[in-house]
Amino acid sequence: MRTHEQFEEDLALYALNELTGNDLQEFDQHVETCAACRREVQALRSDLGLLALSTAGPRPPQRSKDRLMRAIAAEPRGAKSPAPAQPPRRGLSWALIPAAVALALLFAVGNLWQENGRLRDQINTMTALYQNTTAQLAHAEEQLRLLSAPDAMQVSLSPQSEPRNPHATTIYSPSQKRLMLMATNLAPLPPGKMYELWLIPMEGAPMPAGMFKPDEHGNALMTDHVMSAGVLAKAFAVTIEDAVGADKPTMPIVISGQGL
């Protein structure tokens, strides 16, 4: 059985749909139960989408759009399959009975095939809905576990000198090595810069604890940051760093808060 690290190493292959047979089955099972790998696969697919943009350029011929619009016009939402034709009940000569039976059988088979396809579509839709809901539930449970962990530590980070009164709250669980941050009133960033959260351990140098950008209202939410080691935190601080991240915080500290 592979370890998590071994799965992690080949996630790009999985995102590229290059796995088959037992390998694929193993990855499916692992990704279904491992939220970190699931998120990485989703992010890798997004990266692959970006790679695809390097080729964007040629426009399809107009006939393609015409063909598509004709096809969707023939499939209005909620449309039902046409009702099956009824076989004639009267005026049938005995000589035509075998042909009529064969025709009726053909209709029956056709209807069953159509029904089968419709049911298969329904099953696919329900399965996808179920998988989506299960994934969302697993994600919510992870968040809940962090929030309700006995050692979950909530730290409010207050302003030092910013006139816009930025504020942030972190929730960190050393045992789960997970961390969340919610921030408001953050000032817009210069181009190429991001906010970086630092965990100040009881001993040793500050540790990078995730990077984030505020939205246009100055709000930021960073969920699911996983620390490499579950160290105890003395404090948290936020600085502005180059978007690629930094090894040590660059002064000044924008906001900070004590953990204990």
Place this chain on the structure above:
Amino acid sequence: MEPMDTSSATRSEAGDDMRLVARVRAGDQQALAELYDRYSSVVYGVALRILQDTGAAEDILQDIFLQLWRRPDAFDSSRGSLTAWLAVIARHRSIDLLRKRRPETDIEDCVIAGGADPRDQTERSIVIEKVRVVMNEMGADQRTAMEMAFFQGLTHTEIAEKTGEPLGTIKTRIRSGLQMLRARLAS
């Protein structure tokens, strides 16, 4: 630079992808036409690059937008960009066709999250240009490995055999290439 449909670009100011997908969900054919105007060149471009056959690329294009019409809920607009989602599906479907295997990629299984999410013509053009710059900045070996994996559908092992490089090197090149793209697009 990619030529853009100016009418769709103007409309994009009024409504983003999320709203268009919601309208498709409600059965609005015009909304699908707008999404097509925005993204058909991405889907078609990817399919054409992989299949090298305009007819087959048009079939992939038709198939993907029909799937979007039939199952718009397959795209979770709160989690990632529609451009990236369509591009990945186009890539996977094209590779399925290239290998003459039945389509294995269900649009509902293709969940993406995060990444750049260009919402209008200008942003899309900037992202496309950035991607091209990053690809050009990569070493030739790394760029070739990424293109072989993405556009030719070769497995890492096949790439290693073709290039004569160790498998581990190929894995690292592809992985670090994707990480580089992600980091540069996020900055």
